[in-house]
Amino acid sequence: MAREVLEEVTATRYVTPLREGGSLPGIVEADDLGTYVMKLSTGWC
Numbered sequence: 001m002a003r004e005v006l007e008e009v010t011a012t013r014y015v016t017p018l019r020e021g022g023s024l025p026g027i028v029e030a031d032d033l034g035t036y037v038m039k040l041s042t043g044w045c
Contacts, residue, residue: 011038 009030017026018037025039 009034011036
C-alpha cells in the first residue's frame with residue numbers, strides 16, 4: 001500500500017480574505033510559488 005506524504009510549505013503572503021467571520025479563510029502565497037486556500041481559526045498551534 002502506497003503512502004502519500006503532504007509537503008510542508010511556508011505561507012509568505014496573505015493575498016485576500018474570502019469572507020469575514022469567526023474563522024478566516026483566505027488566499028495565501030507560499031515559498032514554493034504556489035497559491036493556496038488556508039483557513040485560520042482560534043485554538044490552533
